[in-house]
Amino acid sequence: MYEFRMPSLGADMEAGTLVEWLIKPGDEVQRGQVVAVVETQKGAVDVEIWEAGTVDKLVVETGRKVPVGELLALLRTAGEAAATVPETPAAAATPQAATAPAIVAAAPPRAAATVVSARQRVAPAARKLAEELGVDIAAVQAAEPGAVISRADVERAAQAKTPIPTVAKAAAPDWHAQMRMAIAAAMSRSKREIPHYYLATDIDVTAVSSWLETENLKRSVTERLLPVVPFMKAVALALREVPELNGFWSDGAARPSAAVHLGMAIAMRGGGLVAPAIHDADRKSLDQLMAELRDLITRVRSGRLRSSEMSDPTVTFTNLGEQGVEGVFGVIYPPQVAIVGLGRISERPWVEGGAVVVRKVATATLAADHRASDGHRGGLFLAALDRLLQQPEKLR
Template sequence: MIKFLMPNLGADMEDGVLVEWRKQPGDFLQKGDIIADIDTQKGLIEIEVFDEGVLEKILVKEGQKVPVGSVLALINDGKGEEIRESSGDNPTPEVPKILEPQEQAKTKSTEEHRIKISPLARKIAESNGIDLTLLKGTGPEGSIVKEDVEKAISERIANKPVPQPEEKTKEAPEESVNVSRTTSDSIRMAVAAAMSKSNREIPHYFLEKRMDMSKALEWMKESNKTRPVQKRILPVAMLIKAVAKALDEVPDLNATWENGLQRKNEINIGFVVSLRSGGIMVPAILQADSKTVEEIMETLNDLIPRARAFKLRSSELSQSTFTITSIGEGGADKVFGLIYPPQVGIVGFGEISEQPFAEEGMLGIRPVVDVTLSADHRATDGLIGSRFLAALNKHLQNPESL
């Protein structure tokens, strides 16, 4: 029997609200199945299960606030392990009350008018002003589920007339801004908590190296000639792959600091995504070392829109082993990141720009990028950090190896 725990989705998370169970007792679970939705500061997160078995028992009710690490459910993996339950899990049933005819009629009337709806569906409906009495539920026993509400929202948008310029009012934009500000404030508070913890507890050291990007960009340009526009590779995909390969050579940076250095077997690269409404999210490119540059680009094209729509899975928020932050075009020349605990390193890429660059006694103008490493001095030192930057540069100078 397996205890399914409330996951930790980051250093800033202490608890979350279990909004809706996607699976019910008796359902067979496969690795990767979505078992529940959790409401956190980072939005509504889909929680995955990482073991196979039958959902034996649900221990937490929908709508309940749960601390990280709490047991949410029990999964029977068929190995015969027993988990004893406390007497509090099986309360004595109440003796049914015998109602008078008037009370029976009142109770029956109340039941007839009570709307059966999942907590998640109710939350979405209230946020979008959907009249529940007009919905027909397709869930168990006719209950209204998330899909019913989303369908109603889609139909309302489709049937809503497009206003003429003179008919535009201030109400709609103001409502949108307010929602964005609320989300942005929540995200910024979560980031602030994590970064405050990082700055307070982690002894950072910083290294910097300027890297020639001419060979990598030329390889990318040639590779993109045979690709359709929607599948073209961007420099960031090459940078992520190069970082993954460098971490494979310098594994002490692909680790966490939890009662000492804990090296990780998988290389899961967290990538900082700026949100339209303000703030950032850091979803993970899982097993980046085993992905090709093309596959990393496809993953980014999927992850970034979902991050900005707050539709990430728990594994994408909780399993990063190292983080990348990239300024991109039109940004600063350098960026020095703060480590996201319990990780032990973060690499920052400034804007790729043409600058004077000397090599083998020859001076020329080349596209270069300033790369910085922020690392935890408890876990590594400057020598190990320098080896990582050297390995990263080696792979960028040999892009065909990516």
């Protein structure tokens, strides 16, 4: 039995509200399939499942706020019989049987802590009324302990003036306040825990700029690349050369990642930001990166992100040049260990071979976790970035 739990969709997330199940008992699910929608402080997220099998039971009802790590659903993996029976692992030493005890062993403390308050039974009519009245259903007490929550209970709670904004009707100021709280928590933790060091280097980007100009001239408007795209690729490739900047710091140790999942800092309309991942950015073509960036920004601004994009960036890239800033010294998003910044591309005087020439120049920056890497290695990263940008035709 695979236990599908509320994933952590970022360092700042403690709980999420289950908005919608996209599966029901008996459904077959595939690895990577979006199975639920969860509302977080940073908006609604499509949550994927990373195990294939048959849905056995949905443990949590929609509308509930669920702590990270709590059981959401049970899944029968290949070859497993229906629910409730296999509390004892089957005698046959299948791979599932081998992994199951570890999961079960880890589970009880979490489950025990939440089970008392979590086992709330709510009449559908009561839930509907709670939504209408803006009452947090999770906070409503039944008239008698253990009884099903009725409309009367909800009305009583509403009169007691405990309204909270519902997911669907959340007023804009509240949503923004939530977003600010999420950012505040993550950034405060970062500045409290992470000993940042900061490096900057000016890079001659004339070659990559003119290459892109020529390239875009050949393309129709719908196929054009944004200026940031070749930089994304160069950053991802440079990270491969200095792996200690790509990954996490957790449990007192650096944990570099073999894959480069580039978290792109994307501003949300009206304030706030998220930095979801473009997976394996180092191995994708510029066209692929552009397509994925387009998809990601569109979903950040008008749709929904997927859980894997929120939870697994290995590094963050922030491009603030468009606002005219020359350089950005970022705050690392824990548990990541680095954030790469790019400033405005502008024409500047540049000394080359003893003469002053005009070149297109951009300031690239690195803020990195000194526990995981040193300034010398950080410098090598920026040097690699510079080198890669001088040969834009190789970035394809």
